[in-house]
Amino acid sequence: MENHKIGVYVCNCGTNINKVVDCESVASHALDQPGVVCAKSYKYMCSNPGQEMIIKDIKEQGLNRVVISACSPRMHETTFRGALSKAGINPYFLEMANIREQCSWVHTDLRAATDKAMDLTRGAVRRVVHHEALEKRFVDMCPVTLVLGGGITGMSAALELAESGNLVYLVEKTGALGGNLARVDLTAPYLDSARDLIRERILRVKANPNITVFLDSRLDTLDGYVGNFKTMIQTPTGEKVPVDVGSVVVATGYKPFDPTPVKAFGYGTNPDVITSFEFEKMLRSGNIVTSKGKPPRYVTIIHCVGSRSEEFHPYCSRVCCMTALKYGQEVKSALPEAFVYDLYIDMHAFGKGCEDFYKQASTIRTIFLMYQKNTSPQLLPAGPKDDCGMLLRVDDRLCGEEVDIPTDLVVLMVGMEAREDSAEVARLVNISRDRDGWFIESHPKLDPVATTTEGVYIAGCCQSPKDINESVAQARAASARIMAKIAKGRLEVDAVFAEVTQDDCSGCRVCNDLCPYSAIEFDPDARKSSVISAKCKACGACVTACPSAAIKGRHFTDEQIFAQIEGVL
Amino acid sequence: MAVQADPRLVAELETYGAQDVLKCYHCGNCTAVCPFSKEPFIFPRKSMRYLQMGLREKLKSNLEPWLCYYCGECSEQCPREAEPGETMMSMRRWLTAQYDFTGISNLLYRSWYMELLGIVILAAATGLGFYAYGTAHGSIHVYDGANAFLPSSFIHAFDWTMGSILGTFLLINCLRMWWITMGRDPRVKVTPAMYARRAWLLLLHFFTQKRYSECDRKGPWRHHIVLMLSYVTMLVLIMGFLPLVQAGPKVNWWVHALGYAATAGLLVTVAMALLGRVRKTRTHYKHSHETDWIFLIMLFYVALTGILQHVCHRLGSPYAANVLYLAHLMGVVPMLVLEVPFSKWAHMCYRPLAMYFSHLQIDALEAQGRDVAETLPA
Numbered sequence: 001m002e003n004h005k006i007g008v009y010v011c012n013c014g015t016n017i018n019k020v021v022d023c024e025s026v027a028s029h030a031l032d033q034p035g036v037v038c039a040k041s042y043k044y045m046c047s048n049p050g051q052e053m054i055i056k057d058i059k060e061q062g063l064n065r066v067v068i069s070a071c072s073p074r075m076h077e078t079t080f081r082g083a084l085s086k087a088g089i090n091p092y093f094l095e096m097a098n099i100r101e102q103c104s105w106v107h108t109d110l111r112a113a114t115d116k117a118m119d120l121t122r123g124a125v126r127r128v129v130h131h132e133a134l135e136k137r138f139v140d141m142c143p144v145t146l147v148l149g150g151g152i153t154g155m156s157a158a159l160e161l162a163e164s165g166n167l168v169y170l171v172e173k174t175g176a177l178g179g180n181l182a183r184v185d186l187t188a189p190y191l192d193s194a195r196d197l198i199r200e201r202i203l204r205v206k207a208n209p210n211i212t213v214f215l216d217s218r219l220d221t222l223d224g225y226v227g228n229f230k231t232m233i234q235t236p237t238g239e240k241v242p243v244d245v246g247s248v249v250v251a252t253g254y255k256p257f258d259p260t261p262v263k264a265f266g267y268g269t270n271p272d273v274i275t276s277f278e279f280e281k282m283l284r285s286g287n288i289v290t291s292k293g294k295p296p297r298y299v300t301i302i303h304c305v306g307s308r309s310e311e312f313h314p315y316c317s318r319v320c321c322m323t324a325l326k327y328g329q330e331v332k333s334a335l336p337e338a339f340v341y342d343l344y345i346d347m348h349a350f351g352k353g354c355e356d357f358y359k360q361a362s363t364i365r366t367i368f369l370m371y372q373k374n375t376s377p378q379l380l381p382a383g384p385k386d387d388c389g390m391l392l393r394v395d396d397r398l399c400g401e402e403v404d405i406p407t408d409l410v411v412l413m414v415g416m417e418a419r420e421d422s423a424e425v426a427r428l429v430n431i432s433r434d435r436d437g438w439f440i441e442s443h444p445k446l447d448p449v450a451t452t453t454e455g456v457y458i459a460g461c462c463q464s465p466k467d468i469n470e471s472v473a474q475a476r477a478a479s480a481r482i483m484a485k486i487a488k489g490r491l492e493v494d495a496v497f498a499e500v501t502q503d504d505c506s507g508c509r510v511c512n513d514l515c516p517y518s519a520i521e522f523d524p525d526a527r528k529s530s531v532i533s534a535k536c537k538a539c540g541a542c543v544t545a546c547p548s549a550a551i552k553g554r555h556f557t558d559e560q561i562f563a564q565i566e567g568v569l
Numbered sequence: 570m571a572v573q574a575d576p577r578l579v580a581e582l583e584t585y586g587a588q589d590v591l592k593c594y595h596c597g598n599c600t601a602v603c604p605f606s607k608e609p610f611i612f613p614r615k616s617m618r619y620l621q622m623g624l625r626e627k628l629k630s631n632l633e634p635w636l637c638y639y640c641g642e643c644s645e646q647c648p649r650e651a652e653p654g655e656t657m658m659s660m661r662r663w664l665t666a667q668y669d670f671t672g673i674s675n676l677l678y679r680s681w682y683m684e685l686l687g688i689v690i691l692a693a694a695t696g697l698g699f700y701a702y703g704t705a706h707g708s709i710h711v712y713d714g715a716n717a718f719l720p721s722s723f724i725h726a727f728d729w730t731m732g733s734i735l736g737t738f739l740l741i742n743c744l745r746m747w748w749i750t751m752g753r754d755p756r757v758k759v760t761p762a763m764y765a766r767r768a769w770l771l772l773l774h775f776f777t778q779k780r781y782s783e784c785d786r787k788g789p790w791r792h793h794i795v796l797m798l799s800y801v802t803m804l805v806l807i808m809g810f811l812p813l814v815q816a817g818p819k820v821n822w823w824v825h826a827l828g829y830a831a832t833a834g835l836l837v838t839v840a841m842a843l844l845g846r847v848r849k850t851r852t853h854y855k856h857s858h859e860t861d862w863i864f865l866i867m868l869f870y871v872a873l874t875g876i877l878q879h880v881c882h883r884l885g886s887p888y889a890a891n892v893l894y895l896a897h898l899m900g901v902v903p904m905l906v907l908e909v910p911f912s913k914w915a916h917m918c919y920r921p922l923a924m925y926f927s928h929l930q931i932d933a934l935e936a937q938g939r940d941v942a943e944t945l946p947a
Contacts, residue, residue, distance in 0.1 A: 298576070339576040347594070359649060362592045367576060367621060370595075393571050398595045399618040401627075402571040 004035040004129050007063040008121060009054055011045035011070035013100055020104035021117045026069060029118045033125045037061055046076050051083040058087035065131065067124040069097040069117065090133035092495065092555060097124040119568045126567030130560045134495035139534045141227040142246030143486040146171065148219055148425065151179020153460030153471040154251035155201040160479035162210035166486060169243050170205065171214045171233055173421075177202045179253050180461075185283035186330060187468060188322035189357030195284075197468070214241075222248065222429050225519070225535040226455030227491050247455045247482040250439060251475060252425055254416040254461040257306030257313070264376035265302070265412060272389060273379070273410045275305075276323060283330050288409075290389060296338060296408035298388050299331050302377060303344040307415030310374055315436060317415030317465040321348045324413050325357055328366035340366045341405050343394060345373050351467060369405070370397040379410065416465040429456045430518050438464045449478040453517065454535070457481060496555040497536035498543055502528050504550035511542035511551065575623030582620060584679045585666070586858035587659035593617045593651035599643030604785055609934065610636055610927060613643055613653040616660060629667050630750050632930070634660035635916075635923030640784040641852025655856045662858065665915050668746040671738070674911040681859030684907065688863070691903035699898055703891070712887035712894075713816065719894055721815040728808060731905065738910035743918050751926055759933045767928050774921040789853065792838055797917075799834030802827055803875075828879075835872040839865055864913045867904040874900060 008030035012018035023041040031039040038057055042050050045068060057063055068080050073096040081091035097120040107113040143166050147158045150172030158168045176182070177198075184194040205211050216236035224230045227246045234240050256277050259267040267273045271291035274282075282288050290296050301324045306312040321344065328340045342361070347368075349358040362368070371377055371394050378393040388406030396403045418437025419425075426433050431451040432440045439458045442450035449457045457478035460471035485491060500511075500520075507527035512520050519535035520542060522528070531542070531551070543553040579590050593614075600606045600614040612633040619628045637657040644654040666675040677684040703709060703718040711717050751757055773779060778797065781790040806814050806828055813824045843865050845854040878893035908914040 341576075358594075359592065362594065362649065363589075365579075365591045367591060368594065369622075391573075396618075396622065399615065399622055399624070401622075401624065403574050403622055403624070404571045405574045406576070 004065055005061065005063045006033075006036045006065040006067060006125055006128060007054065007057050007061070008033075008036055008039040008067045008069065008125060009045050009050075010039070010041040010099070010117075010121070011050070011068065012041060012043050013071060013104075014043065017070070017100050017104040017117075020107060020110055020113045021099055022110065022114045023117075025114055026099070026117045026121055030067070030069075030121050030125060033122060035065070035129060036125060037063065045070050046079055051079070051086075054080070054083050055087040058084070058089060064089060064093060065128040066094050067097060067121065067128050068094065069099045069121045069124065071100040072096075072098045072102075092134040093128065093131050095124040095128040095131065097121045123564040123567035127560050127564035130557065130563050131555070132557075134554060136495050137493045137533060138490045139225075139227050139493055141485050141489060141491050142229070142244055143167065144169070144243075144245045145247045145249060145482055146219070146229070146231055146243065146245040147249045147251060148429075149179065149251035149253055149460070149462070150174075150177040150205075150213070150215075151251065151253045151460065151471075152181045152198065152201060152468055153253065153475045154179070154249070155205050156472045156475035157249045157251060157459055157479050158211050159201065159204055159208065160476050161482060162208045164483055166210065166483070168211045169214065169233065169245065170211055171217050171219055173216070173218055173252075175216050177205060177213065177215075180256070181468065183277055183280055185280050186326060188319075188326040189351070189353040191326065191329065219425070219428055225532050226453075227485070227534070229455065247457065247485065248429055249475070249478045249482070250425060250429060250431070250451075250456065250458045250462055251460045251471075252419060252422065252462040254465065255419045257317075257414040257417050259305050259412045259414055261312070262305060262376065262412075264378055265305070265410065266379055267412060270379065270390075270410075272408065273412065275412050275414045276320070276327075277414070279327060279411045283327075283334075286334070288331060288334055290408050292389075294408075295335050296389075298339045298341065298405070298407045299327075299335075299409045299411065300341040300343065300392055300405065300407040301327050301411045301413060303342070303413045304373075305412040305414050306417070308345060308373060313415055313417060313436060315415075315465070316348060318348065319465060319467045320413035320415060322351070322354055322357060322467070324411075325349075325361040325366070327411060328361045329364060332364045332366075339406075341369060341392075341407065342366050343369045343371050343377055343392075345371060351469070368398075369394050369403070371395060372397060380404070382406070416461055419462070422462065425462075429453065431456055431458065438462065449474050449481060452537075455485075491534070493534045494538070496538045496553075497533045498531045498538065498540070498551050498553050499533075500528070500530050501550045501552060502526075502530070504548050505529055506548050506550070508547060510545050510547065514541050514545050516541065572624050572627065575625055578623035578625055578628070579620060582656070582659050582663055585659040585662040586856065587620070587652075587656045588856060589649075589651050590617065590620055590656055591651075592649040593621065593647075593653065594649055596648060598646045598648065599653040602642045602646045603637070604783065605636055605638075605780070609931065612637060613657050617651070617653055617656060620656065620660070628660065629664070630754065631660075631664075632750050632923045632927050633657075634664055635920050636780070636927060638778075638781045638784055638789070639853040640786050640789065641855075642785065644852050644855075652856070654852060658853070658856075659858070661916065661919075662860070664746075665912065665919065668742045668749065668915075668919070669911055670741055670745055671911070673907075674915075677907060677912050678858075678860060681863070684860065684863055684912075687907055688867070688903040691906055692899040695902040696895060696899045699895055703895075709891050710888050712882050712890045718887075718891040719898075721812045724815070724898075725811040728811065731902070732808060735905060735909045739915060739918060742910055742915065743922060746919060746922060747926070750923075751929070757930055757933050758937060759929045760936075763929055763932050763936070767925055767932070770925045770928055771921045774924040775917070778920075780924060789851070792841065795834050796838035796842075799831040799838065802831035803835065806831070829876075832872055832876045835868065836876075839869045839872065843869065860912060864904075864908060867900060867908070871897060871900040871904055 010023045010027045012023050027039040027041040030036055038061055044050050077096055080094050084091045084094050099117040099120055103113055103117050145161050145168050147154045147168055147170045150170055158170045162168045181194050182198050187194050214233055218234050220232040220234040220240055222229055222231045229245045231243050232240045233243055265273050303320055303324055307317040324342055331338055331340050349355045380391040380393055382388050382391050389408040391404040392407050393404050422437045430453045434440050439462050441448045449459055451458055459474035459478045505528045509522055511529055512522055517535050517537050519532050520529050540553050543551045597614050600611055606612050610633050616633050634657045639654050639658055641654050644652050662678050666678050707716045707718045709718045810824055813821045846857045849855045874893050874897035878890045878897055881890035
């Protein structure tokens, strides 16, 4: 048996750990454990001097195993593995005992907390003896990308990739590029033409030889793993085109909310109650008219239809407020004599230039009303003396009065909702959806365009409602992530993953469906399962489930886990 | 009960001097900084809202504009530059027009050339009338005694006649103010005993403008009280003691000392106000409605011609004195006829009345066992 020389390092984390746990005692306790040749307590182990101390000890005292009793490994495992590599030993000869999140932060009893920290450290000392030297592995990176969705987001991602010399397959479900933005007249808050934005993108996409556009097509299947996806694209002729790609950008967008179920407005029965998209059509044609064909004297815009409601969607659709302000300006410029009423719950003017846009809307005399969340303004017929088509009864929160406002045309600001096929898309590319049907990102702040499936990225409104700038930013962020991988040429795969001992596998396939990452493939000829290491996230589900104990989790072997348990006890 | 909105009300108030009303987004900073905004009179935000929404009747029965003295803090704090202070000012003008049963007020406020035309016609009529009388009954070269051009007894009688007529108009408008803000609303139950108990407030607020003195800034109140007391002194001297004021050659020093002081007070305060409006030194001087200018210029003109005719008389130039006296009357008559019942001057009644009524409304709420924090019925 190898001669183990273990170094134990107890971090004080400033006072984060030290104020509850007696770190000196933990260190001296560790020194009594078999194989431990050095144990130290230090203020900040993750700091440069802390790491240098470890490196120095490894070199001078010939340490071959290191235990760090500090924060969660999620926080600094990579940091300390780096230190081990620098010192010239395999980075996997490290074990961390979490005495911060699992000890000092959650306990108040100093004595008991210190005892627990000793137990956790002892477990780590026992475990680290069984650590094996693991080597990183590499897989190939196919430089081709599949983009799903031909809206502003999908086209922006495709252009970014194609213009840096990479091949892109752009799959669009409908017969034309442009997406929802192609139905919009002007954009807020600078009143640029949406048509211009879209036309520029479409022309560039069509002109770029690196982009192959599939219209009226959809993704049929996607297999493989990051850098090595094998996909089938179904074309309008029914033909299935096989395409190999290294990455996928999902930019499938959103669907406007259908306000028919919102009874109070009589959408669908009252021809003068229209959705924002129907109003966009009027604006694009330059002809704002009521059902009687006359220009309206009073236009009423109602925010949050289908959004921020208990009955329909609880979330804010984010773009409607500024779009509503834009309508005010467009109506005033087309019909200067018209009055514009704008009914909001809260005015969300959060983006760059939006607060000024809001002020501008007031300056051109949009009249704002504030109605209560989860209530609905009521549409009433106009009286014989009124010079308007209808009255809208609003409980205006700004004056505390129930007010009847005259109106000829009501525009419902319909929110965004996940597309009907979002479940299908999520299943095909193996990503998750939240309760509202939006695709879930890997980390909401630090990894906003990646997903839990490596190599599959999400951008734009399929992730959640957002405006054009944010969608384009996400598209380009996803492209940048992909280009970074392409630039490396090959992908590093974590050394920690599950392995099937082929001789022991009975081919029962229990693990196949269990794997949340679809990382296990079955060879029907050999009747054996095997793990695609590039897809495996080392969750361990298959390891515990295998009835033949044929699957081994690297870095989480039975031996290691039992030793740790014994150490703790 | 739902009330119908009238989007045209804002434009209507704009002819009375309102500006940028629709820029207000109801953050409430104006109301938070106003030292007078107390329940149940929360202003200026709520008045701004009634106006934005076009709730005409609510705005009409609203006393709040009269409770504001336009110190300007609200406008200075407004993040949207919605000028709440100036809006309150325009509402006072609009309310003056609403209280006026003749419709003349509306005409004068909404078009400055109508006001100017009124002044010119009245001035011409006054000048011709007095000139005809003077030349028929005396000589333009005689200031007082027998054969005087404009004998004080005649002017005195004329003053009282005109005062009675104008007073009647003003009284009717005050009664209308009572009806619009108090009487017509059956929910405000004010007993005669309450009216009697609070009546002293009318005199207090008329003479001291106590509330104005409670603004954070004292300067405007000092300015205003000097102007107002000078004016009232002059009014009392003229209406009560015109023969003494105008008489000569014997000088009645106590009458004249008061007269000189009041004239000086008027000339200085009005000149300061005019300069302030030209230079826009204070927030409440930043925006000037046409009627503000006309009022100040008229007042300055009247005070100046009044003292000049007196000086000429004392210096022994009866001809110059009479000409200036005529010129003085040509200013006084249009100023009083137009301003007292129909325009700016009416506020000397409306402000104390509003103070009085607002206390009565609170009394009534409390008597009915209702929380004053509750929104006032309007």
